[in-house]
Amino acid sequence: MNIQNLFKIAIKALGNNKMRCFLTMLGVIIGVGAVIAMLAIGQGSKNSIKAQISEMGSNMIMIMPGAERRGGVRQSSDDMQTLKPADYDAIVTQSTGIANITPTVSSSGQWVNGNNNYPSQAQGVNTQYLDIRQRRVAQGEMFTEDDVKTAAKVCILGKTLVDNLFPDGTDPIGKVVRFGSIPLTVIGVLDEKGYNTMGQDQDDLALVPYTTVMKRMLAIDYLQGIQASAIDENRTEETISEITDILRTQHKLREDQEDNFTIRSMQELAQMISSTSSMMTVLLACVAGISLLVGGIGIMNIMIVSVTERTREIGLRMSIGATGKDIMTQFLIEAIIISVTGGILGVVMGAIATWMIKLFAHWPVQIDPSSVILSFVVCTAIGIIFGFYPAAKASNLDPIEAIRYE
16 A cells, blocks of 8 residues: 555544544644743853853953862952952053953942932943943043042943932933942943843943042952953963963962962853853753653554554454555554644744743743754654554554454
């Protein structure tokens, strides 16, 4: 018997039990839809993180005080005071691979304007911070090198701070606000960035000359960190090695002593986050894949029931010339039709679910074509694997015994 006739018989047999057929498909539909939606969430998150890191600059270098923590060992306060302004000066004068560099110190506290107040940070930086972080002053101007040298009482506010300190829409430029008890004149407003992938508000900060934060707010003589950008992205590792040598010389460390500072690049951070994101995506896909496996078990279950119900039909067909191969092929075709049709509907369901996640949850999502292809391959495989046993059982029936079956 040719394949075309077997397809017609299979479709007719499935059509006789439409509701049972649909309920069997439902497991596959939910499984495929869940896999596509989960992979879309994972891929979207990964791409969003990469885009944000790219915006910050993949050539960005972060220098932090203290050795790299191992085994959860807690560091003393002295270990976190190893970066000095002299280290920053040494990097500026000796490094050949740095395009921009800024010391960083920050203080948390209450920002006050009249009756309005808001808890946030005062981020101490120099004039090159904007180039490193690829930000700009949308209104007003950036403070100058003279402001840094004189520890001037000026600040650049983020959009979140402006909205909370000036809720009536007053122009903040030229106004005096207080950080704790220290008055600061607003000379600029940063461009709006919104929330990043980690859920952090990138506009919830204020930029202040780092000398102002060190001397007037914290009264410290050390830096909490240094941020820099390499001249060329391809020279980032070379620049990190150069900075390491400069700082080891500055700190008078012997060859057998570990670094008392930590240097990280955005490339390294991107690889780490991408690896973690990929692991989470695989985990989500595996969890969603369980429902696909359950759908396959449902197909096998319903096909076994179908074989039992149609035992006499199978006996009659075999008695008039149908071979065991014909019977097996027919039941395999039925199983594959259920799984592939369920897969197609599952792809549609996954696309709709992904669109709804983006619309209502505002999560970054992206459907990868490979996930759709993979779902179809898995669906077909499930139809063949889980349909094989019932099909083999049907093909091995004895025609005489099958006809006598009640």
